[in-house]
Amino acid sequence: MSKKEKIKEALNKDVDFKAVGGKTKGFISEFKDFATKGNLIDMAIGVVVGGAFGKITTSLVNDIIMPLISLATGKIDFTNLFVVLSGDETYTTLAEAQEAGAVTLNYGNLITVIIDFLLIALCIFIVMKKILAPKKKVEEAPAPVTTKECPFCKTEIHIDATRCPHCTSELE
Numbered sequence: 055m056s057k058k059e060k061i062k063e064a065l066n067k068d069v070d071f072k073a074v075g076g077k078t079k080g081f082i083s084e085f086k087d088f089a090t091k092g093n094l095i096d097m098a099i100g101v102v103v104g105g106a107f108g109k110i111t112t113s114l115v116n117d118i119i120m121p122l123i124s125l126a127t128g129k130i131d132f133t134n135l136f137v138v139l140s141g142d143e144t145y146t147t148l149a150e151a152q153e154a155g156a157v158t159l160n161y162g163n164l165i166t167v168i169i170d171f172l173l174i175a176l177c178i179f180i181v182m183k184k185i186l187a188p189k190k191k192v193e194e195a196p197a198p199v200t201t202k203e204c205p206f207c208k209t210e211i212h213i214d215a216t217r218c219p220h221c222t223s224e225l226e
């Protein structure tokens with residue numbers, strides 16, 4: 055075997071262009087399927103709707119629920135519930151304390167976030183129960199039976215048929 059032939063053989067052996075091309079195509083089409091079909095689109099819709107839904111819940115908490123709670127608990131503003139850890143200066147608002155560079159334990163914010171979370175969980179629970187549950191029930195209902203099996207030729211025929219259209223056998 056000449057030197058030239060050896061090189062040619064080595065090249066053919068190492069680089070199987072068809073295989074490489076096939077692999078790349080498989081990966082790309084797999085990604086295309088992932089990006090265009092089913093789950094990713096559903097997920098994206100979920101994220102967008104979830105984001106918008108989150109804003110509604112945040113507004114509901116900050117603008118409606120918290121003022122009511124504040125009124126019920128004697129006008130306590132949760133955001134201004136905090137403990138100053140550094141020094142013994144007293145601040146009336148959290149913004150004031152933070153502006154002064156004080157180290158604060160903002161447990162009022164935590165309470166707000168927890169109420170926020172509970173409301174979101176409650177909203178999701180209601181949505182699941184009221185909107186998704188009845189839909190599931192409809193899907194689970196079995197389709198009405200419109201066919202039966204001919205006992206002689208085993209093909210599917212209309213449920214009211216008295217004679218099989220395939221084998222012409224008479225049925226009871």
Ligand SMILES: [Zn+2]
Nearest residue numbers: 204207218221
């Ligand atoms: Zn039949």
